[in-house]
Amino acid sequence: VTETSSPGDSLLQSLRDIVGAQYVLTDTHDVQPYVTDWRGRYHGKASCVALPQSTEEVARIVRRCAAAGVSLVPQGGNTGLVGAAVPGYPQDAHSASAPAPVVLNLRRMNRILHVDPVGNAITVEAGCILAHVQNAAERHDRYYGVSLGAEGSCQIGGNIATNAGGTGVIKYGSTREQVLGLEVVLPDGQIWNGLRSLRKDNAGYALRHLFAGSEGTLGVITAATLKLHPRPRAWCTAWLTADNIAHVLQCLARTQSLVGERIATFELLNRRQLEIVRHHIPDLRLPADPEAPYAALVELTDTDGHARLDALMERILGELLAAGLLRDAAIAANSAQRASFWRIRHGISEANRSHGMGLSTDVAVPVAHVGAFIEEASAEVLAEWPQASIVLVAHLGDGNVHFIPMFSHADWAALPKREETADAVRARVHDVAARFGGTFSAEHGVGFVLAGELARLRAPLETALMRRIKQALDETWLQNPGKIFS
Amino acid sequence: VTETSSPGDSLLQSLRDIVGAQYVLTDTHDVQPYVTDWRGRYHGKASCVALPQSTEEVARIVRRCAAAGVSLVPQGGNTGLVGAAVPGYPQDAHSASAPAPVVLNLRRMNRILHVDPVGNAITVEAGCILAHVQNAAERHDRYYGVSLGAEGSCQIGGNIATNAGGTGVIKYGSTREQVLGLEVVLPDGQIWNGLRSLRKDNAGYALRHLFAGSEGTLGVITAATLKLHPRPRAWCTAWLTADNIAHVLQCLARTQSLVGERIATFELLNRRQLEIVRHHIPDLRLPADPEAPYAALVELTDTDGHARLDALMERILGELLAAGLLRDAAIAANSAQRASFWRIRHGISEANRSHGMGLSTDVAVPVAHVGAFIEEASAEVLAEWPQASIVLVAHLGDGNVHFIPMFSHADWAALPKREETADAVRARVHDVAARFGGTFSAEHGVGFVLAGELARLRAPLETALMRRIKQALDETWLQNPGKIFS
Numbered sequence: 001v002t003e004t005s006s007p008g009d010s011l012l013q014s015l016r017d018i019v020g021a022q023y024v025l026t027d028t029h030d031v032q033p034y035v036t037d038w039r040g041r042y043h044g045k046a047s048c049v050a051l052p053q054s055t056e057e058v059a060r061i062v063r064r065c066a067a068a069g070v071s072l073v074p075q076g077g078n079t080g081l082v083g084a085a086v087p088g089y090p091q092d093a094h095s096a097s098a099p100a101p102v103v104l105n106l107r108r109m110n111r112i113l114h115v116d117p118v119g120n121a122i123t124v125e126a127g128c129i130l131a132h133v134q135n136a137a138e139r140h141d142r143y144y145g146v147s148l149g150a151e152g153s154c155q156i157g158g159n160i161a162t163n164a165g166g167t168g169v170i171k172y173g174s175t176r177e178q179v180l181g182l183e184v185v186l187p188d189g190q191i192w193n194g195l196r197s198l199r200k201d202n203a204g205y206a207l208r209h210l211f212a213g214s215e216g217t218l219g220v221i222t223a224a225t226l227k228l229h230p231r232p233r234a235w236c237t238a239w240l241t242a243d244n245i246a247h248v249l250q251c252l253a254r255t256q257s258l259v260g261e262r263i264a265t266f267e268l269l270n271r272r273q274l275e276i277v278r279h280h281i282p283d284l285r286l287p288a289d290p291e292a293p294y295a296a297l298v299e300l301t302d303t304d305g306h307a308r309l310d311a312l313m314e315r316i317l318g319e320l321l322a323a324g325l326l327r328d329a330a331i332a333a334n335s336a337q338r339a340s341f342w343r344i345r346h347g348i349s350e351a352n353r354s355h356g357m358g359l360s361t362d363v364a365v366p367v368a369h370v371g372a373f374i375e376e377a378s379a380e381v382l383a384e385w386p387q388a389s390i391v392l393v394a395h396l397g398d399g400n401v402h403f404i405p406m407f408s409h410a411d412w413a414a415l416p417k418r419e420e421t422a423d424a425v426r427a428r429v430h431d432v433a434a435r436f437g438g439t440f441s442a443e444h445g446v447g448f449v450l451a452g453e454l455a456r457l458r459a460p461l462e463t464a465l466m467r468r469i470k471q472a473l474d475e476t477w478l479q480n481p482g483k484i485f486s
Numbered sequence: 487v488t489e490t491s492s493p494g495d496s497l498l499q500s501l502r503d504i505v506g507a508q509y510v511l512t513d514t515h516d517v518q519p520y521v522t523d524w525r526g527r528y529h530g531k532a533s534c535v536a537l538p539q540s541t542e543e544v545a546r547i548v549r550r551c552a553a554a555g556v557s558l559v560p561q562g563g564n565t566g567l568v569g570a571a572v573p574g575y576p577q578d579a580h581s582a583s584a585p586a587p588v589v590l591n592l593r594r595m596n597r598i599l600h601v602d603p604v605g606n607a608i609t610v611e612a613g614c615i616l617a618h619v620q621n622a623a624e625r626h627d628r629y630y631g632v633s634l635g636a637e638g639s640c641q642i643g644g645n646i647a648t649n650a651g652g653t654g655v656i657k658y659g660s661t662r663e664q665v666l667g668l669e670v671v672l673p674d675g676q677i678w679n680g681l682r683s684l685r686k687d688n689a690g691y692a693l694r695h696l697f698a699g700s701e702g703t704l705g706v707i708t709a710a711t712l713k714l715h716p717r718p719r720a721w722c723t724a725w726l727t728a729d730n731i732a733h734v735l736q737c738l739a740r741t742q743s744l745v746g747e748r749i750a751t752f753e754l755l756n757r758r759q760l761e762i763v764r765h766h767i768p769d770l771r772l773p774a775d776p777e778a779p780y781a782a783l784v785e786l787t788d789t790d791g792h793a794r795l796d797a798l799m800e801r802i803l804g805e806l807l808a809a810g811l812l813r814d815a816a817i818a819a820n821s822a823q824r825a826s827f828w829r830i831r832h833g834i835s836e837a838n839r840s841h842g843m844g845l846s847t848d849v850a851v852p853v854a855h856v857g858a859f860i861e862e863a864s865a866e867v868l869a870e871w872p873q874a875s876i877v878l879v880a881h882l883g884d885g886n887v888h889f890i891p892m893f894s895h896a897d898w899a900a901l902p903k904r905e906e907t908a909d910a911v912r913a914r915v916h917d918v919a920a921r922f923g924g925t926f927s928a929e930h931g932v933g934f935v936l937a938g939e940l941a942r943l944r945a946p947l948e949t950a951l952m953r954r955i956k957q958a959l960d961e962t963w964l965q966n967p968g969k970i971f972s
Contacts (some may be wrong), residue, residue, distance in 0.1 A: 098893040118739050118854040119885065141743065163688050174686060177663065192947055199884040200850045200928040202649050202699055204940055204970055205952045209695035213688055230746030253604050257627065260716030260789035261747040304798065312790065359721030364684045367605040398685040399605065403844060454690055461678055465959070466691045473951070474957035484690055 008047060008099060011068045015050050018060045023108070025049040032405060034103045037086050038079050039353065043080075043447075044089030046073070049103040055191055055222040061104060062220065063189030070132055071101040071478040074216040076127065076158025077141030079150035081360065084162060084215045084483050089448065101481070104220060106157050111225065112136045120228040121180055121197040126157025126221050134228070142228035145172025149349050157221045164215035165443025167345070170397035171264045171301070172229060174443065176212045181225035184211050187218070187474040197225045210469070215445050216480035219471045232264070233305035236313045237332040237341050240320075241292030245371035247325040252367075252396055254323075255298070255316055262309070263397065265299035267345055271390035272406070273352075277344055280351035287330040287341060296396065297345050308357070348393055357412035358391060358404045359425045363433040364442035367399040377403055377432040381425060387411040388425075400442040403429050423452075430457060451486035494533060494585060497554045501536050501588070504546045509537040509594070520589045523572050524565050525839065528935075530575030532559070535589040541669060541677055541708040547590060548706065549675030557587040557964040560702040562613065564591075565636035567846065568933030570648060570969050572699045575934065577962025587967070592643050598622045599709065606714040607666055607683040612643025612707050619712070628714035631658025635835050643707045649699035651832070651929025655785070657750045658715060660929065662698045667711035670697050673704070673960040674676070683711045687938055696955070701931050702966035704959045718750070719791035722799045723818040723827050726806075727778030728770060731857035733811040734780055738853075738882055740809075741784070741802055742833035744844075748795070749883065751785035756878035763830055766837035772826060773816040782882065783831050834879055843898035844877060844890045845911045849919040850928035853885040863889055863918040867911060873897040874911075886928040889915050909938075916943060937972035 015024045025031050026048045034079040035044045047070065052058045057454060063436060065072050073087040083089065087101040106127035114123040124133055126447045130144075130151040137144040148166030159166070163176045172178070181196040194208060211218055245268075252266055271293050278284055286295070302307045317329045332338040352358045365373045378390045388411075391404040405425050407415075415421050430440040430453055440453045455463055467485065468476070493723035501510045512534045516575040521530045533556060551558050559573040569575060573587040592613035603626040610619055616630075616637040623630040628874050629953075632645065634652030644650070646890040649662045658664070669684040680694060697704055713811045728734045733752075738752055757779050764770055772781070786795045796817060818824040838844045851859045852941045864876045889910050893901075901907050916939055924940045941949055953971065956963070 116852065116854060118735065119852045120742070122854070141658045163692075165686055165688075169686065173663075176692070177659075186947075186951075189948055192951065193945065194948065195854045196923060196925070198850045198923075198928070199853070200651055200655065200881075201885050201925045202651075202848075202929055202931050203925050203927045203936075203944060204699075204932060204949070205694050205949055205955055206649075206662070206699050207948065209692050210955075212691075213692050230744075249604065256606070256716045256789075258716075258790060262790075304744060304748075305743075306801075315792075362688075364686045366602065366605045366607070366683045367685070368602060395686075402688050420850055437682060437684075439682070439684055439687045439689050441689045442684070443688055445688050446690060450689075458689060459679065461672075461676055462680065462693065463690070465672075465678065465693055468958040469691055469696075469955060472954040 003415050014064045023051040042083045042086045044086040045100045046087040046103045047100045051108050053108045058185045059189045059191050062185050070099050071481045073101045073103050073480050074220045075105045076155030077153045079154040081444045082449040084447035091290050115140045117142050122226040125223050128156045130154050133309050139226050141231050143231045160212050161215050162445040167265050178226045179208050179212050182208045183223040185220040187479050195225050212354035215483050230303040232301035234302040234307040234309050237299045239287035239330045239340045240296040241327040242287040242294045250325050251320050262300040264301040267297040268394040268395040268396040269295050272389050273391045276355045277351045278345045281347050289328040292327050356409050357407045360404045361429045362442050362444040364400045365436040365438035369436040373436050381405050446484045450483045455486050495787040500550045505538050511535040528572045528575050530572040531586045532573040532589045533586045534681050537594050539594045544671045545675045545677050548671050556585050557967045559587045559589050559966050560706045561591045562641030563639045565640040567930045568935040570933035578839045601626045603628050609711040610708050614642045623714050642829040646698050647701050648931040653751050664712045665694050665698050668694045669709040671706040673965050674818050681711050701969050703970050716789040718787035720788040720793045720795050722795035723785045723824045725773035725816045727775040728780045737806050748786040750787040752883040753783040754784040754880040754882040755781050758875050759877045762841045763833045763837045767833050775814040778813050784913040842895050843893040846890045847915045848928050850886045851922040851924035855922040859922050862916050867891050931968045934968045941972050
């Protein structure tokens with residue numbers, strides 16, 4: 001130790017010794033992508049970014065940071081929407097004297113470790129990109145059940161840490177339900193090897209379910225064993241339009257009764273959402289009835305390649321039409337048409353981002369209350385912010401509504417207090433959801449963006465329980481500070 | 487307080503004030519069924535049995551016991567196999583001076599609170615019998631996914647506390663996967679109301695997954711909201727026989743690939759198991775090939791009432807026969823035959839209990855290793871205890887093998903150290919499972935019977951994490967002492 005070295009220099013040198021100098025980023029330009037969320041809304045700060053290549057390196061980094069009293073922010077693809085992977089933000093939440101966190105980005109830990117098609121399991125490092133896991137499963141004639149917009153860049157570790165949802169939850173469940181086993185580096189740097197590939201294990205508390213969804217606040221997920229499913233061999237994709245939510249809900253309930261386990265997707269979009277997508281993807285054509293207030297993208301899948309899903313879908317649509325629940329419907333006649341239906345759904349994020357300031361929310365309510373929730377939330381938001389329009393995209397089978405008050409860029413720029421307005425709009429939507437027994441976070445997590453809402457909307461006893469667990473596992477609170485807990 | 491009342495008298499009087507005198511049992515004869523497990527193997531002791539009728543009564547009992555420093559054993563149908571609901575046993579685990587626990591039996595809290603067929607959810611009190619939940623779902627054209635032998639007497643609270651499995655896990659998951667929300671009385675008597683019916687909720691740590699499977703060591707589950715599923719409208723049940731486990735595993739894997747989500751049951755039985763069942767149910771006839779080393783009960787279900795599952799099953803069996811994987815097979819031609827197939831499976835528990843001393847185990851290994859596990863475990867057990875025979879019944883799709891070294895009553899009585907022998911046999915089987923990455927507890931839980939095995943077979947770091955959680959939520963360790971933790 002030289003006279004001139006600060007504690008920060010000493011930590012940096014240790015991290016360089018652990019992962020190699022080229023894998024510790026400190027240059028402002030290099031660090032920038034790791035301290036900003038992908039939408040560019042939140043700009044944090046970090047002491048450095050460390051890029052470990054192995055669980056042992058992660059453990060050494062965690063131990064070294066713990067010894068130095070420096071906090072850690074684990075990061076995967078950095079595609080989250082609630083700032084859970086953004087370090088040191090908001091700045092005023094961190095005391096000026098505390099050193100900025102170390103970002104622990106796991107992208108170099110991206111190996112597929114084992115695929116077991118007989119046992120229907122795959123073991124991967126946390127930095128594997130979701131699409132690579134999907135592809136590895138497919139190469140073994142199996143299927144990984146999670147699909148979402150960011151699948152080309154989000155990583156499995158982040159998926160697990162945030163219990164990511166997506167469009168396949170209705171059939172396969174959220175990421176949590178895929179997790180058979182985990183490897184986690186604990187806050188003291190010990191490695192918990194819980195990488196079991198068992199379909200059932202009742203030997204004590206379900207630790208994997210505690211780490212899943214904990215957003216890096218209890219340790220760093222370094223590897224996982226995930227469920228695989230038989231690969232679908234038949235698809236049928238349809239586009240439905242309806243006059244109101246009540247009709248769409250009846251379509252959902254009847255379709256579930258008729259073909260239950262075959263429903264792989266049931267996504268609701270409103271007319272405003274479709275207008276925005278069409279505006280930003282000019283060559284896009286809607287499969288049916290562009291003036292309909294609501295549309296639904298419905299997909300059936302089956303592992304039986306002989307299954308005649310088209311005939312089944314026709315029978316379903318016939319019943320729904322006869323019951324007066326549909327305005328119109330179209331079935332994709334081939335894989336090109338199927339892709340074009342999905343292009344509408346997948347175009348949403350980019351289109352909304354270009355279009356204006358969408359104050360996206362991630363509400364879930366009991367499925368039966370989706371219509372009433374939308375009606376009340378729309379009325380309350382528009383009464384106070386009449387310049388907004390209501391954009392809706394929902395995983396309807398999960399009761400999960402992305403209720404998005406959308407402001408034009410001009411209207412948004414004209415608002416005097418933008419950050420406060422964003423909080424106020426979201427709070428209004430969350431309050432309506434809470435009245436219906438709903439949640440303010442269905443699939444995106446809490447991060448720091450919604451930490452205040454967790455404290456505000458959940459019973460003090462519930463958050464106190466979470467704090468007791470946090471304290472029991474991370475007594476110095478150095479793991480991803482400011483996330484989940486405000 | 488009179489001079490003559492002991493602290494125990496004072497507690498009893500308080501409990502009588504809370505639930506009514508007739509619902510506090512102290513008479514030895516009355517208490518007996520609540521301090522003995524249903525197989526009659528473990529005989530504990532209790533200060534009394536309290537039978538509350540409401541969550542508020544449970545909370546008051548918990549607070550009163552906490553104040554008196556008396557431990558609590560929550561109890562449902564008392565149908566468990568690992569002694570998790572037996573109070574005060576083994577006696578030597580409790581200091582002579584400590585008062586015996588209070589048994590908190592929830593059978594009077596047996597109301598169906600709400601059924602939501604649109605949202606596919608049911609809310610029930612913890613004392614509801616599983617079969618009543620199944621029936622309530624069916625009355626609303628829905629299906630509850632858990633089926634097990636004790637369903638006529640086990641209770642939902644116990645199912646959740648032990649994360650009960652059964653024959654439907656391959657399709658619907660364990661009890662844990664059904665739990666959308668919980669109400670729990672915490673060790674300090676506060677009531678956590680987490681009775682949400684949301685399909686998705688990512689607002690902080692998944693507390694419901696911590697209480698599910700915690701066997702009453704973290705609090706008392708008083709109510710639950712559970713997932714429902716569309717009701718199956720078509721069934722096909724088949725009886726397969728095969729020469730060896732490898733062939734049965736290939737049958738399973740091919741059937742999964744072909745018809746994935748339709749497989750509702752895939753149960754393996756060996757010849758010895760079938761001999762015992764036939765011996766004890768003389769009028770029972772096997773559907774095919776009584777001399778086959780292995781048989782499998784396979785059931786497909788479908789929510790589509792038009793599904794031609796018989797034709798599908800015939801196609802599958804044709805492929806399996808052509809591949810040389812089957813000895814023989816039979817398809818149930820009608821519901822009476824289907825019932826007779828199931829009668830074989832459901833006759834197992836009673837038949838084994840009558841037949842001798844079955845040292846049942848509850849192992850799970852990765853599915854691909856089931857055959858090797860059975861081979862090695864059989865060889866090791868028979869080498870040391872040649873008087874035993876190996877009885878097998880397995881939920882094969884889950885890799886969950888009830889590997890049962892069976893001793894005749896006479897052979898068992900002749901053993902000098904029976905309790906030690908039982909432990910030694912089980913430990914041998916568990917060791918083999920552990921070599922294959924398996925667990926000693928797949929669906930029955932830990933209780934006190936396997937608490938030593940948890941400490942022995944799991945990494946110290948893993949059990950230390952569990953203890954930290956236990957300490958954080960139950961700092962006086964008065965909730966179901968001696969269970970899970972030895």
